[in-house]
Amino acid sequence: MSKTSPYAKKFNGIYKKDDELSLSWTQLASSKNIVITNKGHIAARNGYHQKISDNISSIYATDNEKRIACVKNGMLCIGRKAHRSVEFTELLEVGEGKMFFTEANDDILFNNGSVYGYIGKSNEVQLLSVRPPEAPLIKKIPGDLPAGTYKVACTYVLKDGRETAAGAIETVELNGTECIHMSYFDAKEGVSLMVYISPSNSNVFQLAFDNPSGSAIWNSPNAMLGYELSKTNKYPIPMGCTIIQHHMGKIYAAYYDSEKDISTIWISDPFDYHLFDYVVSNISIPGNVLCLASIAGKLLIGTDEEIYSYNDDALLREADFGVAPGKNAIKETIANNEERVLIWTKRGLCSAFPVRMLTDEKFDAEVANNVSGAIIERDGNKHYIASIFKK
Numbered sequence: 001m002s003k004t005s006p007y008a009k010k011f012n013g014i015y016k017k018d019d020e021l022s023l024s025w026t027q028l029a030s031s032k033n034i035v036i037t038n039k040g041h042i043a044a045r046n047g048y049h050q051k052i053s054d055n056i057s058s059i060y061a062t063d064n065e066k067r068i069a070c071v072k073n074g075m076l077c078i079g080r081k082a083h084r085s086v087e088f089t090e091l092l093e094v095g096e097g098k099m100f101f102t103e104a105n106d107d108i109l110f111n112n113g114s115v116y117g118y119i120g121k122s123n124e125v126q127l128l129s130v131r132p133p134e135a136p137l138i139k140k141i142p143g144d145l146p147a148g149t150y151k152v153a154c155t156y157v158l159k160d161g162r163e164t165a166a167g168a169i170e171t172v173e174l175n176g177t178e179c180i181h182m183s184y185f186d187a188k189e190g191v192s193l194m195v196y197i198s199p200s201n202s203n204v205f206q207l208a209f210d211n212p213s214g215s216a217i218w219n220s221p222n223a224m225l226g227y228e229l230s231k232t233n234k235y236p237i238p239m240g241c242t243i244i245q246h247h248m249g250k251i252y253a254a255y256y257d258s259e260k261d262i263s264t265i266w267i268s269d270p271f272d273y274h275l276f277d278y279v280v281s282n283i284s285i286p287g288n289v290l291c292l293a294s295i296a297g298k299l300l301i302g303t304d305e306e307i308y309s310y311n312d313d314a315l316l317r318e319a320d321f322g323v324a325p326g327k328n329a330i331k332e333t334i335a336n337n338e339e340r341v342l343i344w345t346k347r348g349l350c351s352a353f354p355v356r357m358l359t360d361e362k363f364d365a366e367v368a369n370n371v372s373g374a375i376i377e378r379d380g381n382k383h384y385i386a387s388i389f390k391k
Contacts, residue, residue, distance in 0.1 A: 060101035062108065063331070069108045069119055071099045076110065078123045091125045092117075104246040109273065111244045111253065116237045118273075126160050128274035129236050132167030133186035133193060140172060143179020143219040148200030150174060152182065155231065156191040162274055165234035166196065166205070174200070179219035185212060196229045205229035234275040238266055245292035246273075247299045254289035263289040263303065283315060287322065293329035293352075295341045300329065300352055302343060307355055319355045321346050326370040328386070344371040344386055 059070040068079035068086060074096050077088040097112045108119040109128075116129035133154040150173075153166040172180060180197070187193050195212060196205035199222045207226030209216050241253040251268040253276075267281040268274070283301075291302030301308040301315075302323035309316050323329075328344040340351045348359030370389040375382055 057096050058099035058101075058112075060099075060108065060110075060327075062103060067108065069101055069110065071096070071112075076119075076125070078119055089123065091119065091123070098242070100243050102244050102246045102251070104251070104273065109244060109246065109251065111237065111241060113240050113242060116241075116244075116274075120160075126158060126162075128158075128162070130156055130158065130164055130191070130274070131236060132156070132164050133188075135168045135170040136182040136186070136195070137184040138170045138172050139181050140174060140178040141181045141217070142177065143174075143217075145174050145176075145179045145219060146200045147174055147176035150180060150200060151198035151205070152180065153196050153198075153205055153229065154186065155194045155196070155229065156188065157194060158191055158274075162272065163194070163231060165231045165236070165275055166229060179217060181215065181217050182209075182212075183215035185214075185216075187211075187213070197225060199225065205232070231272075231275060233277065233279070234269065234272075235278055236274060237268075237276055238278070241266065243289060243292050245294060245299065247292075247294035248297070252292055252299060254292060256288045258288075261288070262286055265289065265292075265301070283310060285315070290325045291323045291329045291343065293331065293341045293343075295331060295339055296353060298353060300341055300343075302329070302345075307343075307345070307352070309353060318352065319345070319350070324371040324388075326372050326389075328371040328373045330373045330375055330384070332375055332382070342373060342375070342384055344373055344388075349384065349386070 055073050057071045059068065061068050070077050070079060070088070071094060072088055074093060075090045076092040076094045076099070077090050079086045079088045092115075094112060094115045097114075099110055099112045102109050104118070106121050110117060110119070114129070115127070117125060117127040119125055133156055135152055135154060138152055149171060151169050151171050153169045155166050156164045158164070167186070174180075182195065185193055185195070192211045194207060195209040195216065197208040197218055198205045206228055208218050237253055238255055241255045243254045245252045249270045251273040253266045253268075254263055255266065256263045263285050265283040265285065266276050266278070267283070268276050285301060285303060285308060287303035287305040289301060289303050291300070293300040297311060299310040301310060304322040306317055306322060307319040309318050323343055323345045330342045331339055332342060333339055340353070342358075343350055343352065348357060350357050372387045374385050376385055377383075
């Protein structure tokens with residue numbers, strides 16, 4: 001008679017009971033890989049494998065969860081899923097400082113206060129924190145230019161076609177028997193240098209030379225000048241900015257002045273994420289900005305003291321309590337394709353807009369030094385998960 005291996009038709013619990021699927025929580029004190037359902041039943045937990053074991057100081061997953069950007073051992077990396085792991089490709093050395101990320105049209109923008117740029121769709125890297133070129137050395141030589149005041153300014157054109165703002169402007173006075181000699185151009189590898197001239201007694205700069213080398217002489221009629229320079233009075237992202245957020249075609253970058261306890265949010269030109277107007281395009285808010293999020297046509301601004309909304313140049317205070325630092329603003333699609341943001345605040349979990357508390361008044365919110373939140377979908381249910389770090 002053949003022997004067969006015994007098998008269990010059903011799980012009878014760690015200890016035999018009348019209800020073999022229910023156990024007292026005390027019986028699970030030393031059990032592992034167990035899930036307790038809302039009804040008190042137990043089930044085996046899905047197995048998970050460690051995917052990343054390197055020294056990662058910052059990490060970001062795109063909204064569609066197809067790409068991962070991170071700073072690993074001081075290198076900006078892009079990751080892709082491999083079998084039971086994530087494989088990283090090193091892109092750029094950026095140091096160990098905290099890196100902040102946002103998305104714009106499938107590009108991943110990154111900023112750590114000194115290095116600002118984006119990772120393109122094909123994982124190419126383009127730096128946007130390129131300082132404008134210095135003006136060339138100018139001297140007068142014999143020529144035929146009309147008498148008057150002439151100005152010279154230069155820009156860079158980046159690999160992706162973006163043009164920087166103009167750098168320092170040099171001015172020269174001509175007497176009618178002279179022209180302009182230029183030398184010592186501030187050329188750089190990987191970018192094109194554009195030279196603009198404002199002709200006699202004019203404030204309009206027009207293209208004179210495209211990527212000159214060595215030296216150049218301008219002694220031609222005004223009609224020979226090219227297109228106008230439109231990017232005047234613009235500057236790169238201010239040094240020291242931290243959090244960045246793409247909102248309505250612009251980049252919003254936060255800078256905190258700890259001595260005055262005031263934050264300034266700098267706003268880029270529309271679709272020109274590398275150009276900022278330091279005079280006009282900014283918002284000042286009391287406290288330290290710890291969170292920026294774009295939701296339903298509004299910009300959510302969370303400080304350590306309050307929560308604001310910004311829309312059409314109107315700044316409104318939405319709550320009189322602050323948020324925790326970290327990647328804790330998570331966007332969620334709810335009924336009728338409407339969106340909301342979930343935020344971990346100093347009073348617990350809330351949603352916006354409008355700002356509503358999702359934890360009751362008796363909830364004791366953890367005072368955290370850093371919070372990372374995520375929405376996990378499992379078995380048709382959504383779960384908000386918060387990883388809270390306390391010193």
